[in-house]
Amino acid sequence: MARNKTGIPELDEMLRGGFMDKDAVMIAGSAGTGKTTLALEYLVNGATQFGEPGIYLTFEQLPDQIYRDAANFGWDLRKLEAENKLRVVCTSPDLLIDPEGEEQLLGETIKELQPRRMVIDSLNHLEMYVPRGDLRKEAYRILMYIKTRGISPLVVWEAQQEVDSSYSVTQTGMSFLIDCLVLLKFVEIDSSIKKALAIMKMRGSDHDKRLREYEITSHGLRVVAPFSGYEGIITGSPHRSLTQEVAGAWDDAFTRTKHKQQGMQV
Amino acid sequence: MISPNATRRIGVVPLPIFVAVIALFDVILPTSVAASLAFNPLLVFAALQTLFLFGTAVVVAYISLKSYLSGGSRTILLLGSGTLAWGFASMVAGWLLGPPGGPNIGVTISNSGALVSSLFYIASATTTMRDSSSRDSKSRKPKLILSYGGAVGFLAALTGFALLGATPAFFVPGAGSTILRQTVVGAGLFLFAVSSILFFRLYHDSRSGILFWYSMALALTAIGLAAFYFGRTVGDPIAWTGRIATYLGGIYSLIAVWSAFRGLHSSPTGSPVP
Numbered sequence: 001m002a003r004n005k006t007g008i009p010e011l012d013e014m015l016r017g018g019f020m021d022k023d024a025v026m027i028a029g030s031a032g033t034g035k036t037t038l039a040l041e042y043l044v045n046g047a048t049q050f051g052e053p054g055i056y057l058t059f060e061q062l063p064d065q066i067y068r069d070a071a072n073f074g075w076d077l078r079k080l081e082a083e084n085k086l087r088v089v090c091t092s093p094d095l096l097i098d099p100e101g102e103e104q105l106l107g108e109t110i111k112e113l114q115p116r117r118m119v120i121d122s123l124n125h126l127e128m129y130v131p132r133g134d135l136r137k138e139a140y141r142i143l144m145y146i147k148t149r150g151i152s153p154l155v156v157w158e159a160q161q162e163v164d165s166s167y168s169v170t171q172t173g174m175s176f177l178i179d180c181l182v183l184l185k186f187v188e189i190d191s192s193i194k195k196a197l198a199i200m201k202m203r204g205s206d207h208d209k210r211l212r213e214y215e216i217t218s219h220g221l222r223v224v225a226p227f228s229g230y231e232g233i234i235t236g237s238p239h240r241s242l243t244q245e246v247a248g249a250w251d252d253a254f255t256r257t258k259h260k261q262q263g264m265q266v
Numbered sequence: 267m268i269s270p271n272a273t274r275r276i277g278v279v280p281l282p283i284f285v286a287v288i289a290l291f292d293v294i295l296p297t298s299v300a301a302s303l304a305f306n307p308l309l310v311f312a313a314l315q316t317l318f319l320f321g322t323a324v325v326v327a328y329i330s331l332k333s334y335l336s337g338g339s340r341t342i343l344l345l346g347s348g349t350l351a352w353g354f355a356s357m358v359a360g361w362l363l364g365p366p367g368g369p370n371i372g373v374t375i376s377n378s379g380a381l382v383s384s385l386f387y388i389a390s391a392t393t394t395m396r397d398s399s400s401r402d403s404k405s406r407k408p409k410l411i412l413s414y415g416g417a418v419g420f421l422a423a424l425t426g427f428a429l430l431g432a433t434p435a436f437f438v439p440g441a442g443s444t445i446l447r448q449t450v451v452g453a454g455l456f457l458f459a460v461s462s463i464l465f466f467r468l469y470h471d472s473r474s475g476i477l478f479w480y481s482m483a484l485a486l487t488a489i490g491l492a493a494f495y496f497g498r499t500v501g502d503p504i505a506w507t508g509r510i511a512t513y514l515g516g517i518y519s520l521i522a523v524w525s526a527f528r529g530l531h532s533s534p535t536g537s538p539v540p
Binding site for chain 1: 474529
């Protein structure tokens with residue numbers, strides 16, 4: 001089965017090799033979780049490592065901003081565009097909603113670039129132009145437009161993180177359109193804010209069910225260890241399991257004392 | 267409610283009592299009398315070894331495993347491995363003390379296990395003197411498997427060799443302990459005692475109940491080994507005093523785990539940690 005690697009080794013491992021080819025992927029999370037970074041990294045790695053050109057369609061930022069932010073991660077989007085490996089398209093959602101406008105906007109680029117990947121950042125912007133009841137229909141039409149052209153779509157969705165830190169990605173009714181859902185969220189653990197990534201759904205494939213911590217580094221997104229020993233992270237009230245608490249106290253007794261002594265010696 | 271200090275003072279009491287009883291038996295019991303008093307109910311002994319030494323070791327090894335995987339402290343890894351080695355050897359020795367191989371097989375495994383375990387403990391206790399945490403979380407699982415598996419694997423192999431008669435004699439019925447046994451038990455006893463002192467020194471700085479009870483558990487095990495060192499024959503009163511000391515050591519190690527649990531639920535104004 002063909003897979004679209006993200007180029008982030010740990011995430012590809014979680015996805016058992018990458019996203020399934022032509023699957024509609026959604027990256028959901030609240031503001032600041034790194035959705036755009038992950039989406040851009042997926043495109044850049046696709047173009048540079050796997051020979052898969054991509055289109056980044058955004059309603060959110062101006063091109064200069066995107067090039068600048070990408071450069072901070074070491075991604076030269078202008079160069080990739082010059083090499084015909086990537087296109088950055090900044091537009092208004094109403095153009096995408098109109099089928100003719102959509103063809104006008106993307107048809108030529110698709111013909112010219114022969115992309116294999118496409119990111120839409122973000123689907124939420126359609127809400128401004130489409131009645132809520134029609135949002136799913138529009139999203140479906142756009143996703144089908146992309147898929148039928150042999151492109152794997154990845155959409156960004158800004159999901160509201162509630163006061164209790166819980167999420168309801170499915171409340172918009174979009175989940176049935178999506179084959180793979182990657183959730184990014186903030187969690188408070190040991191009085192510090194950490195970022196957690198989970199693959200909530202992946203149609204037709206096994207995937208890592210664990211919640212993993214990730215970081216936004218100067219080279220992009222880096223997935224680190226699973227939050228092992230914690231319970232209730234998804235529901236927003238993370239706490240360590242009793243065994244883990246006892247193990248932590250055990251570790252503290254034998255090691256913190258040592259560190260304290262060393263600190264005193266210094 | 268008894269204060270933690272009072273509980274700990276009570277916890278120290280058995281140590282001098284065991285030492286005194288062993289010394290007394292050593293003085294008053296001639297070898298022939300000790301041999302006539304030997305008592306070896308094999309099933310009871312096996313059950314006691316399994317329950318008090320293997321069972322408690324599994325609990326401590328499991329907590330150490332979880333602790334090592336999340337914190338990466340080599341002190342904890344070595345401590346867990348030592349505990350597992352001691353528990354495993356004691357259990358196997360318990361079930362193999364009787365025929366067909368006679369007491370030599372059980373004694374060989376038990377005493378060798380004590381030495382292997384004491385090596386882990388002394389390594390653990392000495393790593394408390396320097397920073398020994400592994401930051402590479404990916405390598406923790408393989409290291410854990412290597413350390414725990416190595417300890418148990420070595421003792422399992424030793425058991426196999428002992429059953430095949432391929433190990434040197436530790437105990438000769440009628441003649442008693444060999445020099446090899448005396449050396450192995452003596453070394454184990456020394457290392458257990460030093461480890462206990464090193465952990466107790468750590469307790470002295472932190473006043474952690476976990477460290478207190480764990481260092482006492484090691485001290486009791488050292489006393490138990492001393493009894494095996496001075497014992498005339500398998501199952502004589504000195505040996506039983508030593509066995510009871512090691513069983514109490516097992517209980518103390520559980521109290522150390524209990525202290526960790528209690529510590530989570532006590533606040534500065536809450537119930538005290540034992």
